[in-house]
Amino acid sequence: MLTDRQLLILKAIVDNYVTNAEPVGSRSISKRDDVTFSPATIRNEMSDLEELGFLEKPHSSAGRIPSQKGYRYYVDHLISPSKLTKNEVSDIQSILANRFDEIEQVIQESAKVLSSLTSYTSIVIGPEVFESRLRQLQLIPISETQAVVIIVTDTGHVENQTVHFPGKLDGSELEKVVNILNEKLRGIPMVQLQEKLSLEISNVLKKYITQYESMIDMLQDVFQRHQHEKVFYGGKTNILSQPEFHDVERVRNILDIFEEDKLVSKLFRSAENGLTIKIGEENHFEPFSDCTIITATYSLDGKHMGTVGILGPTRMEYPRVISIMDYLSKDMTKLLTAWNHRKSE
């Protein structure tokens, strides 16, 4: 168990390192008002803290920097959420002020605000498809062998895809198909569409249309494709202003990851509800071994809808970011609930 003095010193070192990005020496700590003991004492304590694994030395005669374990302890025991400033609160609430038609607009806007407030990179994962349901399906013929499938979900999200058939399309058949599908599938969660289709719908369709098999194949393919979530970014390049990312090779590795939405959504999607903090190696992903990811979930009527995330260096302003994320995710939840009610009025 750490003594009070050790806790004070550990906290002082993390705080100091987070703001200055430079190894912290015993003397600079002794200058603080809440520190009454001498540099020598601090050195002894620091030495102990290093032995316990909370601190590291970049080289033998430099100050100390927090280790991953140090940050973890700091986050778990040493910080209390900082109070948001007026500006921060009003920036977040400005998202609310804009009129919006689709959830996506809220999400894109949230990502922007989050990145500009924190000056890290923000990643917001959109309403997860497996939590949304089919509201409407449309098949619009655009040529004799092609049609556009349009899927509208109950979150107001619309996906479209062009498909083509081996044979000619029959307008009245298409209409029948659309009617059957809408009747049977409306309100079904997006993830269950494929199963539902093969178990219940295929038999019915068989009776009505000639191109039965290619139609089923096509629908399965469409449902399959639109399983993934959408990823929104804010301040993609913010991370470049952090001194730890002044190496172009490193930067490139990270930016390349942002181009792969699937990977990003895997890394940032949070399993648990609420706030999650993953520091360095805890991400189990080599390029992020000196990054921290903080995620928070937002929901609608208690249903998990998506994740807001922040990517920054392990040397992150934890208290502030945590407070902002907490506030924002709750605000988004509120916003969505209001939207949902307005929508169903």
Added chain:
Amino acid sequence: MLTDRQLLILKAIVDNYVTNAEPVGSRSISKRDDVTFSPATIRNEMSDLEELGFLEKPHSSAGRIPSQKGYRYYVDHLISPSKLTKNEVSDIQSILANRFDEIEQVIQESAKVLSSLTSYTSIVIGPEVFESRLRQLQLIPISETQAVVIIVTDTGHVENQTVHFPGKLDGSELEKVVNILNEKLRGIPMVQLQEKLSLEISNVLKKYITQYESMIDMLQDVFQRHQHEKVFYGGKTNILSQPEFHDVERVRNILDIFEEDKLVSKLFRSAENGLTIKIGEENHFEPFSDCTIITATYSLDGKHMGTVGILGPTRMEYPRVISIMDYLSKDMTKLLTAWNHRKSE
């Protein structure tokens, strides 16, 4: 007028600098097989070329590098398109091999191939809306006051947008509106929709529906929004591997530009048909003052459809890139023509 020898030397310097990214000295040129004269002679010629503005010196005792004017002369007079290698040709043709339903897939794929072949960043601007026409318009109610507008163009592109109305929606009215709009607007170029709507349609609509004004406003808004083109990127971070972009601040400036599709499409959209090369300041855009942009247009049945572009340092492999762009843009034109015929079969 430059002498043959000056031309040979200028070409040698550009070629050499493009591959090695280091100032070129007189001795290294004299080693070339096609150079029969001594370093001293070359020095004299270089001195003249510098006076004429084709070359620059980074400092007094370094070799020479091409000036912007030097590159321009090189591009205009000294190069002949390089023959593509088998790999390059087959890479480009692999785009053709994939089955595709929407033009966007071709474009995205082209951007990828282009960036991987050149190792610069590629920007492809999608079918320009003002060249495409409305094929179909749909209004799908999703709640009592909201609907999704879906626009399908003759290029197979689909846009959607959620809209809401102050009052309740009447299903049969909506149907009428959709019918009228489709009848009157089908085949109209996307850019003319707004004009057409206010001049010809609004009177007709007036007769049929109650929420006349908000409907018109809504449609105008929708048509307005979908004027912009889509921008596709390939190898966004490729530019980081160029030695001239090893400064993080610089990199950030450029990457930030990529986040603004409107700006990018303004910078890369080519007015003229065919191949355009803009070197350095010729871009009239400070962050690109040491970049070259090469664009080529692709078309469908003679109609200008969009632009493929490459962004790299002024120190660019011009002959190779030009050949690739030329081949690719022609290939895309062919591909689109084939697609268009298949589509209308």
Added chain:
DNA sequence: GTTAGCACTCTGTGTCTGCGAGTGCTAAAT
């Protein structure tokens, strides 16, 4: 007109130096 020769210039690199910030240890002070 061309080229060899040479002085000169500038950069990059390696070495040395001293400085400053920091540690760790020991011995004295509390």
Added chain:
DNA sequence: ATTTAGCACTCGCAGACACAGAGTGCTAAC
């Protein structure tokens, strides 16, 4: 038994310096 002052020691870093290498520009010879 803590705490602290004192001091030797360790690095890293910036500046000074010399030196090699690459390159130029000029002059004089070919």
